[in-house]
Amino acid sequence: MTEINHSITLKFRKFNRFYTNVLGFLNEHIYDSPFSLTETRILFEIHNTADCTAKLIQDTLGLDRGYVSRILKRFEKENMVYKKRSEEDSRNHYIYLTSFGESIYKKLETKANQQIEYMLKHIDGPHQEKLTEAMNTIECILSEHLPPEKSDVSIRDYYISDDIKLMIEKQRAFYAETHGWDDSFLDYLHETFDADIENIWIAESAGRFAGCVGLVKHPGKTVQLRWFLVDAAFRHQGVGTRLLKHLIDYCKDNQFERIFLWTVSTMAEARPLYEKFGFRLTEVKDETLLWGQRLREERWDAELG
The missing domain is CATH 1.10.10.10 (Winged helix-like DNA-binding domain superfamily/Winged helix DNA-binding domain)
Known part of the structure; x- marks a missing residue:
């Protein structure tokens, strides 16, 4: 080199x-x-x-x-x-x-x-x-x-207001197009960013959005994983694994003891990745009407302590 x-x-x-x-x-x-x-x-x-x-x-x-x-x-x-x-x-x-x-x-x-x-x-x-x-x-x-046209994906651990707007739009579009969720999900998304944000990681390639994940503070040594998404153009390239590794390493470095997340049972494709990083299913809610669909919410926890 x-x-x-x-x-x-x-x-x-x-x-x-x-x-x-x-x-x-x-x-x-x-x-x-x-x-x-x-x-x-x-x-x-x-x-x-x-x-x-x-x-x-x-x-x-x-x-x-x-x-x-x-x-x-x-x-x-x-x-x-x-x-x-x-x-x-x-x-x-x-x-x-x-x-x-x-x-x-x-x-x-x-x-x-x-x-x-x-x-x-x-x-x-x-x-x-x-x-x-x-x-x-x-x-x-x-x-x-210059290297080949396909650029490497990089991950940064800071964000600006434009990143929040893009994350909201990416999440809205994905769940609307892939799962048929209605506009009430967009209102919910905006509300989630009113939380006490611990950190956000953005994956990019040549300036293009490739994925994201974030942490929200909770009492004690607990944080919540939120906004985990990999753009369709970058799936099956290890982007999701890298994002979660950055998040887990950060939590360990900052001595958090527990990470939890909420998802729905129809999001089965993410389960193997959650399990890979030590998350286990801990709670299942009754099926209810949510964002225009009949959904069953699930809570997954990972113990770090």
Whole structure:
């Protein structure tokens, strides 16, 4: 492995900060639009890709399936795109821009060109050539030496308000799509974050949400495990095991004696993982109507003392 020069790292970070400010300046002065950068990139992919699919957009841009789906639904509602079922595989739907979508794309493309022209008009010819050569050098070196496209998953043990919003949305979408839970679960989710939070761990890969888990304080040396979720795109990669290991190690380091969690009997896929980390079923409630479904709640405990 190549030895990293610390001064190079600092220069790299300095350039990143500088170029981020450049992009922010251009967006503020030129790129007025009701569409986010991600939405604009999706329009670009649809326009420039023959027989474009939602899966292709996900893979190309490294985006979450639910996120792409919501954007495409918005585009359909605004009559910007339409779908056509594949004749070869009825499970696939190709996505195309409508004439209205094409007109919007062309306007966004024009504005994107104006961004660059706005910058270049203040730079003389020789320096423009030098600038593009430097860009080409950066692209070539990074393209040749970056690791494979699939990034490693990292786990951080701090969170900000945006993380809470994303966790709530991920949980809502998962339980609605997979288990048919209704909107009353969303209200419940918001309430759970009013608790006394001990810690939260976020799993990420190249800036994408991969999973999460958290701890809530209880009296004495007891904590409650909450919000455990692994994104569908990262399942069967050991993300859940790593998240729970971080949580268990933290509890041991901080001398907690007991961890408990509440789940429902229909969530059988998580049971082997709970058992692996020493959790045992300790209580089962009677079946009741909960979040639009007939559910039976279960409590699982792990003794650390």
